[in-house]
Amino acid sequence: MAPSTKRKASSSQDASLKKNKTEEENSILALGMDDDYLDDGDVNEYDDSLYGGEAADDSGSDGDDENQDYIDGDDDEEMLDDSEAAVGRPTILEEKNDKNDKRFVNLKVKNTSITSDKPSVAPTNEEIQNLKETQDLFNSNLFRLQLLELFKQVKVDYSKLTSLESALHQIKSIIEKMPDQDVDVYSNNIDNVKIFDSKGESKDVSIKFTKPTNVDVIGSFMSRTVLKQNSNVDMIVEIPSPVLNSKDANDYKYFTKRNLYIWTIRQELIKHARFVDTSFTNFDGDINKQILVIKPKEDAKTGAKTKFTIRIIPTIAKETFKYQNKFNPNTNCILLQNETNQFKIETFKEDDSSAQQQPLPTTDKVDKKKKPFDSIQRSPFYNNAILEDIFIADHMQLIYSKTTSAPVLVDTILLLKLWLDLKQIPTINGFHLTMILIHLYTNGKINKSMSSYQAFRMVMVFITRDFQSKPYLYMNLDEESPIASTPLVYREAFEKLYPVAIVDPSGMLNVASRVSVWGLRTLVQEAKLVLENLDSGNGFEEIFMTKNHFYLSFDLVIKVQLDKDNCLNTTPTNDYYQVDRYLEHKIYTTLRKAFSKRIKKISIVNNNAQKNATWTTDMPQPEDRIVTVGINVNPENWLSVIDLGPAADHVNAAKFREFWGAKSQIRRFKDGSISEAVTWTPKNNLRHLVLEEITKYILNLHLKVPTTNVSSIVHQLDALIYNPEVEDQTLLALKAKDTLVNTIHSLNLPLAIETFPSMAPGLRYTSVHVTQDTTFTNNEPLTVLLHFEQNKNWTNDIESINALKTAFILKIARELQDTPYNPKLSKEYVDLQCEGFLFRLIPYYPKEADFMREQWKVENLPQLELLQRSTLHHTYVHSLHTAHPTYGVTVRLALRWIHSHLFTEYIDHKTIELLVASLYRVAENSSQLVPQTALSGFLRFLFLLYTFNFEEKPVIVDHLDNITKDDLNKIQSTFDLQKQSANPPLIFIATDKDRTNTWFRSTAIKDQAIFNKIKLFAEKSIHLIESNYLENNSTFNWLSVFETSFLEYDVVFQLNETLVPSYSREISNLIYNKKFTNPSIAAAAAAAVSAPTTKKSGGIIFKNVSAAKPKPTTNSTSTQNSGLVCGLNPVSTLVSIIKEKYSNYCKVYYDSVGGSKILLKWNDDIETPFAFKPSKSQYTTPMFKKDNLIKINIDEILNEITLIGGKLVKSFKKNENTTTSTST
Template sequence: MGVKDQTGQLSGSKHARNADEEMQDASFSEDVTEVHSDLRTKRPKSGHKAEVLEDLTLSKLSAFDLKVNELLKEVVVSGKRVAKALSFVNSLKKTIRKISEVREAPFWDAKKKLEHDYKLIIPFPQPLPPTDTNIKLSYKPPVSVEVSGLFGQDQACVSPDGWSIDLLIEIPGDLFTDKDYLNLRYFHKRAYYLAKIAGKVTKSLKDSCEISFTFLNDDTRKPILEIVPKDQTGSAKKHYRVRLLPYVNERFRIQKLLPHKNGIRTVESTEDHSLLPTPKYNYSILEDTSLGYYAKCVKEVASSPYFVNACALGNVWLNQHDFSSSVHECGFGFHEWCSLLAILMSSKDISAGFSLSSYLPAVQLFKGTLMFLASKELENSILQTNGSIDTSHFSSKPTFFDGRTGLNLFHKVNPVFFQKLQSAARHTLRLTGAADADAFDSVFLTKVNSPIMLYDVYGYIPVQLSVEEGDVTKDSDSAFTNYLDDIYQLLKRGLGDRIDFLTVFSATQMKWGLKDLWYTALPKEISIGILLNPDVSIRVIDIGPSAENEAEAAAFREFWGELSELRKFKDGTIAECVYWDCPTPEDRRRIPQRIIQKVLSRHIASTVGDCVRFVHDGFSDVLGRTALVNSTDTFHEFVPVLNAYHEAVKTVMTLEDMPLAIADVVPADEALRYSSSRIPGAETYATSPVNVVFNFESSARWPDDLESIQKTKIAFLLKMAEVLNAEENVERAMVGLENNDKPKFNNCFLQVMFTNGFTFNFRLRHDRELTLWDLRLKRRENVQEAKTGKFAYEHDFQFIPRHTLAIQAVCQKYRSCSKAIRLAKHWFYSHLLTDHVSDEIIELLAASVYVNLNSWQVPSSGETAFCRMLYFLSTWDWRFEPLIVDVNENMTADQRNEIRHAMDQHRKNDVSLSHAAFFVAVEYDLESKYLGWLTPSKVIANRITMLAKASFQLLTSTTPDLKLLFQPSLTSYHCIIRLRTSKLPIFREKAKLEYKNLQMLVSNRPGFDPVKSFVEELMRIYSDVAYFFYNKNGPRLIACVFDPRVLEPRPFKISLDYPFVVQKSGNVTLDIDLVMEEIRRLGGDMIKSVERV
């Protein structure tokens, strides 16, 4: 949509983002009018005490709590929708209870008959028993068929894909023997029992539902049946599925299934007594046998009015972090959350620090659960509840052992995902505990685990394995799980200390038809996510063991193969090592990716390593790199210009024969704060002079008149130029003029071109000027000029230097911030928004990702920070919310309140948003006076939001083409002015990079930018008629949008100040063809063509 279409959208929206819009951001879109749940659930039956506690809580509701209440209305389902689903579930119960008994028969005979009768394939786990097995299969009606968890209270929690009803089917215990916990016998009988139910249910439901097998928590030993009615349309709240979960209730002795016991016996292991523990296998059985117990616990605690809401909040939080019960992901999902919360609220032997009262509000129960997850005790100790047991042989952590069921509630959570789970819990508590932060959106509405915004390196690895009938997977549930573990171990070893975090997972749910084999549903690829260690991630050499350590050296050579070589280092050490040859900076930037590909090619298959896809690689071609520094960190690419700056400062500070000594020199340019989109260097100096502000020591001989001060400045700068021209390291120094039509404004600067190829513009600050502008305002002398003059002085001589030092400090603290800013500027420029958004605002937008407390922790890569910035722009309601950037990370609550008050007052006084559409505030500009007062306009701000939404949608697509992020759409404009690049200095400078004989040419006009001057002239002439857009980094064209008001026919007036054409009706409209011809004439040889779109 073009800029011309934005005004109506903005003016037509009178309210802040309401609950519907917030839910759309969280993928829970539905009209509030359709919500049937009510937050005000019944009070507990505990009498007056509970009522008093609730009244006290309601009287102290914060803004956070009020937003939570609105969220709960969207994510808790009850009423008519639950009643409809319950009716369907009751019909399923009747069907299941009517299934007739099947007499006991040998395994293979029973299998053959059932598959023949119902035309399905029983989802037996692998391996199957031998043909001569004595296992018998049979079917008896279930002991009970009951709904599980919260649905027992006629409520359910909504996820982005709908909500689930778990129907627990208890298998009669006499179908199993005491030894059936061994060698998959329980799981084989369970699969047969499920297949019998599936066959009967399929016949009963016919074509009214989609019926398929899937796995409980992606454990291939435990298939379940999923039923989805076909008559469901609309939002997630209207979509439900029913899952049939067969289980046996506490049939096997817990002592036989403790984690140090073995449950998979083979002839070989029995003979040599090498019975290794099988904790995963054992816990898989215990998880089944405890389903009924935890369902009962949840039902009992769910009588509390706040338990369901706390579970709903937990469900939202888990979904936003992509935490699930899957063994291939986190291993901690909604079921575990509800069970854990039920234990914390009901168990008598939980330590006082973690025990939760049923009278606590939902938010406090939510925080209490997070506190338990984030606790050091869970990280370092083995916790128990409901009795005690000898845990000396327990080695895995985290462990929260329930003596009643023998189950470790965290048995599916491996150490890597536990680190991620704890980190998320701790960060969320930090957000909710920060008094100055608006935590609600960050905690509940932001999709935190979007890979493009979470990881520094994110990619996909193809799956290459075969699942055969006879595969023995030992403790693991399948060869696929083994594949994930192998990939993780290989990459962990190969990447070493280059990474801070590595995860290998599959987010694909395996689902297949009743007539298909289960392993046809295996994912085709798996995902990897990496957080880099910025200090060593691009190290070019990995040093291995010493040659004297033969065993370790041999293992090193075996791992790395032909990449390993023996080297002698400067300290005399001889060691095995791997050297990564990096002919180009891009090769070095990709060292982690190259390691991944090499390791997988060597240890898995070359077809796997060669086919790895990395999402972030699309950014590699975005930033044009110079040949100045062979580094992949753009922070270091600014070293030459900073060295040149220090040389320039030293030169001017030591000048002699000057009337006054220079007291101070401060940087005032984007190049000196590591944030210019083009790196200033010897090859690009002609279009990139660097701005510097300086002042002389105080003197009483300065004139006391603004115009006289400007003339005195010229005299001083002429003297400096004369002295500097005699310096050996100065190529040329001269005085430049500006603001010629404003004699009271600063109208001169000293341009110094040094022999190192860098050019600096020195502007002289005199503090008396500000006092004189204030006096003019006080005396009401030409108030408008005084306001403009004071603003210009404060902006150029106070704000810009302070901003430069602030951003410089942020980039020095967070090295990747420089690249994030450069990517952000490239994005704004590429969409032709040059000069419509100030560089300072862009820099603060990118820096806010690092210094502000938000949904994520501080990023390690510029690409990740850039993606987060786009997400912020796509969701920021700038009409009502200020962007407060705490650049020094010490902003007080009073300052934040002052900023919000300033914005409220400004919005009241400027309802049309003619100024400060983006209200961006920092410590040195609390009122957004210098940052966004003029740009972006209301129309441009709206367009930025739409561009950011489209860009973020592209980023989160399955196969994003990142180059499209930086390609502008020209269909929204009325005409396009194409330029002759051969006439533009910026392209001539690029030619110097290609031809060495041109590199030493010196431009006579450093800083000359004809395109910028041309656009400024067009804006001056057609300010009431058109808007102009261009990309200052690659100005191949200028796009034009005409004001919709001048395109509409209107009566002729003699005061019309634009060319018009008379319509048949006698009304007049803008003469676009004549305007285009005028533009062509003004541009002269610089214009290639002017085209209407």
């Protein structure tokens, strides 16, 4: 090749590498809100287009007219498209959906060093060819290896299907030998297939069965494109012409006879032992068309059993009806509706008025005699459903012929199906994407010399660029097509009737007739993410191993139970409207209009369990279905309680009132305007329930859905958030802090205080402990630094600085003595009481740390550095919550889960805050968005624990997007180095300020066994929630994931509940809404002053009372606490003592938030005898039958713990796996 030619090729490749950066535009229209009592900042302006103009399309079309450099079949096959962007990553991670998924068991690649003493050899010709193909056809060698390994996991071995082949032959033989017979609905009591009997005539619900004209295997099995995890085989049975007559094309008679035909075949098959497990299911979810599903038993001769499922689909020959004239989109086959003159067809487009739009522009000569579109009575959906049965075999033959001539299409179809299976795109199936692929291949956009990667990418490019802006695809017509001479004769009908059309080679059938508006949007969105991932170089895991889950895709979910009345009375009868599909569309359009600017995205979620349901007896009815609606909210508007409408005299005011019904009222607003408005009052004033309230009202108004049939997945954990016992008190605490700061500023203090930086979770919205308590018995101290002002008069002597700090807080204590602040002084801090909060003030001079380093006096340096870092951490967390108000609530839920499963002592508060903070970073090329509800945030936290590969990747915390790609590479390098150290961190968390994971590494979790247990609990919790969600289990209590079992622990200490701080917050009390009438903690503690204590080194080990009662003050607003030391938690103190004294014998577990139990887990060697040594003689007892051997005396340890605990310990009980014993 000449140099100039090479440069041209290179230039073409560079041009094709340009990435489509346009983002999906969000143009969902909305109503506003405001009234006389709301701030102006809460107003959403009224949008006139919802009530007067054409509904806006929020499909995200960006109007990009840039042409894609496709590869034509006639072009040089060495030229590549923009698939040359770097793809791949150093490590292939586990599939995020299920760590134990056997499909991907071999896809995890470790970085290993390879050493060999063998001399290197030259590559073979085969290796050179592979390298050349990799360079030409794939993005990287790693990506090619990943795909090769993936194909091993998902491809079917067709050489090992002897049992399946024998089953197929037997089925074919049985069906072909079936005798002629009369089949009548009434005489056979048939109720497990759909029967249409509009006239009540028995002749319309009976058939004269004769054996099929043809029985054959079709579909993915023949083209070798079956996914291993979705292994099924399709067989067609062609209904012979004598079974049907020309009149059966009208008024659903064909569908009745079709279903009776397949029913008769089942009756014959179940007579044979191997095929007794034969049931019905709907064809592609169509409740009017049934097919058979067979799960063959083992072969009686060989004993072999196949895992394949066999589906039998009835078809009809083209000659059965004059389909050219009878079933085109402009003819009518539902004659029973003639007298009603229902000409208007309700479409499934964004706006039902789409069918009334003006005709599409065309270059053809205008036919003046042509009737207006809406004046023609037609049944296009009905006709399309029959055409499906006519052309299904032709479609399969088309796919088979193309895949045979271009083997690359086989692997591409497998990739498309796998991707679709993981992403769960609603109303889209593998057949749709396969037809798009075949279309691109036929038109030269894909050629047989491409790799599967390139072909897969070209499909994604076509979807995002061409199909998004115009979702109407017309395949090349067959020579036998009845409209070959007028190829676009039905274009107007397809584009007015359907939101998406893939018109087959006949030119008459839309194979994408069931694709919805929300399905198309989701498809385009996911395709864009594919291209972004491929271009980023980190695409394989996200594309082919990451499954979409409802809690990752949506902020909240609404479930609507269909009702028999609305199913029957709402659905039109002038065309083939599948009841469930029609109601899904009506629910979607109604809610989308009602939610308006409250949401960013709304979608009807796939429910494969319902869609693929099978039955043998009674056929499931539409009213048995639950419609699941997924919503991504607009954080700025979704909590609004008023929807603002047009002015009272506006031309669209009547339409607004018509839509909202009695809820619409005329209101006067602060600016003097008078407008229509709708006001909402969510239950218990909880604004996150407003969408559920809107849904209940609007669906009841327009679709007659009972309000009891609507529920939402957003409030299931409210008992842990909005219960008065656990209500967040940060705003009150910040107000009290301001009061305290003003008071301190007013004192005559010798040193100036520059700032009062906070450190406590109770001042940043993430505390799960009590912060406000006027008895000051339950308070978690709120730590605040006294940040001294820097000046030249400060000494650099460390001891002098410490003396100054102590004198300073002593001065504060003296100034506030005999005031409601009730100061309590220690050497390091002073505690002050203010408005029910306990503030702990710590003096801090920023230059002290520098002086320590200069003078090599670093003994207390870590404590000073921790103070400094904690204030920066506090500022970051506080700003994150300000930007994302769900953050603090999510942290509190995560902490409650950690504490309730007794991990209080093993993973610290800051680590949880940072792990949750990582969820608020929008990862590049990820479909996961920032959680906008507490429930979705909590579920994503569990999912993070369960699926994140902490051994291979650092956790990135960066909600401000300050960390660049180069920074990420440096962080990864630091992570790799730390992993090679002798004591690598279990969790590496990198923030903008701490990119080396050093700030809080000393306090982070260090026990691998405990961390594995936390991840296991997260996995179990996620699986429990997801299984109940998929099963639509309305009785499932989501709070059960916070309950833990005590069976695995060896000893359970039951504490005296009246002495446990915040006992009312114990998780079981919140779950079961337990009410308390016991005496106050303060009174109970006062009675426990005489509790037994144990002394060590002459001092009291466990004591929660001071030597003398404080002097009461007449000005104090707080209730006196009977001598209790404020801020001292007796339970955590006892736990600390147990850990200090008995860490060589056991691990201790407890819930620091009101937990009334302390649990012990003995070390594995607790019962192992060992030789006597004086240094190891404590808590031992001799073994009489073994000389000089002793063992740990468990009872002595337990009794000593009971003695230390005093009245705090009510009893203890050993687990049954040892010796059950109770001591009181």
